[in-house]
Amino acid sequence: MTATSMATAASTTPSVAGEYLTFVLGEESYGIEILKVQEIRGYDTVTKIANTPAFIKGVVNLRGRIVPIVDLRIKFNLGKIEYDEFTVVIILNLGGRVVGIVVDGVSDVMALQQEHIRNVPELVSSIDTQYILGLATVEERMLILVDIERLMGSQEMELLDSVTVH
Amino acid sequence: MSIDMSQFYEVFxxxxxxxxxxxxxxxxGLDIQSPDMExxxxxxxxxxxxxxxxAxxxxxxxxxxxxxxxNLLDKIRKQEMALTAEHVDAxxxxxxxxxxxxxxxxxxxxVDPEQVADVTMMLKGLSEGVAIAPVPTLTAPVAAPAAVVSAMPPAAPGLTRFCLDLPVLNERDDRNLRDELGLLGSVSQHVLADGRSQWLLDTDSSADDILSICSFVIDVDQMRVSREDMPALEAVAAAAQHDIEVGLEARADTKSKSGVEVQEEVGYGLFETLEQDKVEEGYGFFAPFTPHPDAVVTTMIGDETPLPAAVEAAQRTTRQPEKNTEISTQKSTDKLSDKPVKKDNEKAASTAETTSIRVGVEKVxxxxxxxxxxxxxxAMIEQRIAALDPVQHERLINSAGQLMRNxxxxxxxxMSIRMMPMxxxxxxxxxxxxxxxxxxGKKVELVTQGASTELDKGLIERIVDPLTHLVRNSVDHGIELPEQRRARGKSETGQLTLSAAHKGGSIVIEVTDDGAGLNRERLLAKAQQNGLPVSENMSDAEVYQLIFAPGFSTAEAVTDVSGRGVGMDVVKRNITAMNGTVEIRSVPGLGTTISIALPLTLAILDGMSVSLGSNIYVIPLNLIVETLQPRAQDIxxxxxxxxxxHVRGEYLPIIALHSLFNHDTDITDPTQGVLVLIEAEGRKSALFVDGLVGQQQVVIKSLETNYRRVRGISGATIMGDGSVALILDVPAIIQMGQSHNYITGAAAYASRPPQTKEYTQ
Structure with missing residues (x-):
């Protein structure tokens, strides 16, 4: 699974068609490749790590593994930052590295064809458009397809040593 | 049936x-002047x-x-040839x-065939160089066997005389056998009337050795090895011999049988149960063993004083661990302990080897x-149990205590499986x-200390390369040429010391030479030349650390040994990767010590849990000196x-963890919290936390597997309740504490723009 997902991310003209897990951040809908999702769980107490950006909530124990939790709502400045029994954490497996993301809610899994997907126009947002694979329209709603592996591996997420040091 | 030979190859x-x-x-280790025969x-x-x-x-x-x-070794061993340095080189x-x-x-x-040929020539040359030395006993006169025992001079002290009854030998076997036995000691032979031979062998080897040597040439079932004793002791010896006859000798009636018959019948004695001797020869595995206590005791008493050689032979026999378990009575073990300690240790070591098994590292x-x-x-169970009523659940609590100990x-x-001696x-x-x-062209004496210090196998393997590099450097750059040393009033032979020792929770490995020491001026000049940021005010330790900079070498000439300036940076990097530190101490003219400190093991840590607000942190116990609640007048x-x-006359800086880590806590006055005195890299500080939680062993989990390095945190662990606690990186904390401003309360991170990466090391 990880091998194929990495290959997809690495290819220069990615075919973005495929199954996506959609989730909600504030008023917006986002989609990430279903193959990168390991599991979905509720929000547990995290152990805060000192001197890290606010969107890195800390680490949790996921069956013996120490997994960092990122709150995308803080990172993208979206939604109300509340933690209750409805707060959802999507556990991602990105090439062997396990990361959890906090979102407002998980909606659906959707199969998208290439013709549903539009390119992203140049615009200003809190994430670089290079991390957006495309935009899809589903039932009058716009779905933002995020290249989650590139985003999580990027320097601004500060999740990796190799990127942050250089 | 096909046998997988590869496993045997591996063993070989x-x-x-x-x-x-x-x-x-x-x-x-050989002393050329007087080599130890052993x-x-x-x-x-x-x-x-x-x-x-x-073969x-x-x-x-x-x-x-x-x-x-x-062949060559044998000549030296038998002192037909004096050991020289050339021999050792060869x-x-x-x-x-x-x-x-x-x-x-x-x-x-x-395989370089030339090198093989060279060495073979060299060995042959050396071997023939003194081949003129006669082997006197080989030409001993042939005499009637009955007369032999008394006619022959008694065996030299330390040697035992064995009598070998051999079957009819052809010329080639005879020659081979004589050559082989000649390796063990001096041989004299006699031919009996029916064409069989009886040989006498003076040797310090055991009957087992003789048999195994003979097995190269002839079928040992057809021969018989017995120990010849002094005539005066013949009576006792007869009994003793019974035990010492370890060989799979043919029975007394062999004469009447052909060799082939015997061979078939004996089947190495493994399947024969009718004859007591053979059962014993089956190493006691296949039939209930009937001991011969009398025989053993007789041997020991009879031989003790008058015949040290015989005692030694008996001991040698008993020391064949696998084959002679039956004679290893308390008595003979006592005898063994009389041997010099060194040999005992060696024996113990070799016994330990034979009882070890090879297991894949991944299994471990x-x-x-x-x-x-x-x-x-x-730990989880323990925590749950702590909440229970101790009276009502007494038995459960006791069981849990036992579980904890187990x-x-x-x-x-x-953990000790992975430990290996240095x-x-x-x-x-x-x-x-x-x-x-x-x-x-230097003279160097190598001294090792603490070689038995144990270290995790993973670390042992990774320390080899850095250490090799350091040793090479010390010999090449540290120790001077003999003339220079003499000119400086030092002995011509330089001393290189390798030592390993436990210090607290780490192991300290040091490479010390008594050479020229590091030259501060030259290091500084070189660093300037290489464009490294240096100043005259740097401390010696800082200057010495310069040699770990990439591409840094002060050697005047690049030799094929070292001096290219590659390597020291790799050494430092390798050691840092193992969570270790390198320190250099040097005195010009007197020598240099490079000290490597490594953690003992990578997986488990004895830790003290401390609380800070709602968080729990774990401090490695070995870095804690003490904990105390300060009085206001001590601050x-x-x-x-x-x-x-102010603790016991010392002023220690207080590092407030909550301020360093930007945590919310109600306790900001040290007198209400706890000060944990921590020490790392020779520096002490007092870490101010809210309170102590408890002491426990924790399994270190890497943060880096899914996240990245965080300054001040060396890893994470999972607590009894399933939550994650972070393990403090004490050396980093002490360092951070020094650059932290307490008045503004600004932490290292917050005082800088959020996007800088300084806190990631």
Missing amino acids: FDESDELLAEAEHLLL DLNAIFRAAHSIKGGA TFGMMDMAEITHVLE FLAAKDVLKMQLDGHRLATA DQLINLVGELVITQ TRDLQEAV DFVFSRFPRMVRDLAGKL KTVTGEGRMV
Whole structure:
């Protein structure tokens, strides 16, 4: 699974068609490749790590593994930052590295064809458009397809040593 | 039935590897003027075992060279030839060739035929150089066997005389056998009327050795080895002999049978149950063993005073651990302890080797991981139980206590599997230093200390390369040439010391030379030349650290040994990767010490849990000096800023963890919290936390697996309740504490723009 997902991310003209897990951040809908999702769980107490950006909530124990939790709502400045029994954490497996993301809610899994997907126009947002694979329209709603592996591996997420040091 | 030969090859390769290493070790330890016979014998045995194995597996190249080697060794062993430095060199060269050949067979690496030929020539040359020395006993006159015992001069002290009854031999076997036995001692032979021979052999080897030697040439079932004793003791000896006859000798009625019949019938004695002797020869495995206490006691008493040689022979027999378990009574064990301590240790070591098993590292690692999980689970149970009413649940609590002890023991036992003595690393240096010193024209004496200090196998393997580099550097750059040393009033022979010792929770490995020391001025000049940021005000320790900068070398000439300036940075990097530190101490003209401190193990830590607000942190217990609740009058400040605590005459800086980590906590006054005195890299500080939670062993989990390094945090662990606690990186905390401003309360991170990466190291 990880091998194929990495290959997809690495290819220069990615075919973005495929199954996506959609989730909600504030008023917006986002989609990430279903193959990168390991599991979905509720929000547990995290152990805060000192001197890290606010969107890195800390680490949790996921069956013996120490997994960092990122709150995308803080990172993208979206939604109300509340933690209750409805707060959802999507556990991602990105090439062997396990990361959890906090979102407002998980909606659906959707199969998208290439013709549903539009390119992203140049615009200003809190994430670089290079991390957006495309935009899809589903039932009058716009779905933002995020290249989650590139985003999580990027320097601004500060999740990796190799990127942050250089 | 097909047999998978590869497993036997592996065993042979492993064994040969060990034997070669041991031989090298012994060779290097030889005192050329007065070599220890025991060592020479051991070297000889190593060569002989390799020869036997190589011939069995058809590796004739190795068999050939070991044969030549063995011949030469034998002459020296029998003192027909004096040991010289050339001999040792030749032996070492032969060891290299054998190693090369072994690798050739094992890994299909290239074997240099020229080198093989050279060494063979050298060994042969040396061997023939003194071949004129006669072997007197070989030409002993033929006499009637009955007369032999009394006619022959008694065996020299330390030697035992064995009488070998041999079947009819053809000329070739006769010659081979004589050659082989000649390796053990001096041989004289007599031919009996019916064509059989009886040989007398004066040797310090055991009957087992003789039999195994003979088995190369003839069928041992057809021969009989017995010990010849002094006539006066014949009566006792007869009884004693019964026990010492370890060989699979044919019965007294062999005469009437043909050799073939005997061979079929005996079947190595494994399946025969009718004759007591043969049962014993089956190593006591196949039938209930009937001991001969009388015989043993008689031997010991009878031989004790008048015949030290016989006692020794008996002891030797008893010391064959696998074959003679039946004679190892308390009595003979007592005897053994009379031997010099050194030999005892060696014996113990060799016995330990034979009882070891080879297990894949991944299996051990899996075991360690499982035990790690078990420790977590156990801690979880312990925590649940702590909440129960101790009266009502007394038995449960007791059981849990037992579980805790067992878990801890199990964990220690499992961890010790991975521990290996430093000797594993140190043993490779004598040879390297010797060769290097020879190449550079220097005289170096290598001293090792604390070779038995144990370290995790993973670390042992990773320390080899850095340490090799440091040793090479010390010999090349540290120790001066003999003339220079003399000019400076030092002894011509430089001393290189390798030491390992436990200090707190880490192991400290030091490479010390008594050479020229580091030259501060030259280091600074060189650093400036290389464009490194330096100033005259730098402390010596800082200046010395410059040699770890990439591409830094002050050597005037690049030699093929070192001086290219590659390496020291790699050394530093390797050691840092193992969570270790390198420190250099040097006095110009007197020498340099490079000190490496490594953690003992990588997986489990004894920790003290401390609370800070709602968070729990774990401090490695070995870095904690003490904990205390300060009184207000002990807290001092400097210019109203840096807070310090006055403990037993010392002023220690207070590092407030909540401020360092930007945590919310209600306790900001040290007198209401707890000060944990921590020490790392020779610096002490007082870490101010809210309170102590408890002491427990924790399994270290890497943060980096899914996240990244965080300054001040060395890892994470899972607590009893399943939550994650972070383990403090004490050296980093002390460092951070020094650059932290307490008045503004600004933490290292917050005082900088959020996007800077300074906190990531």
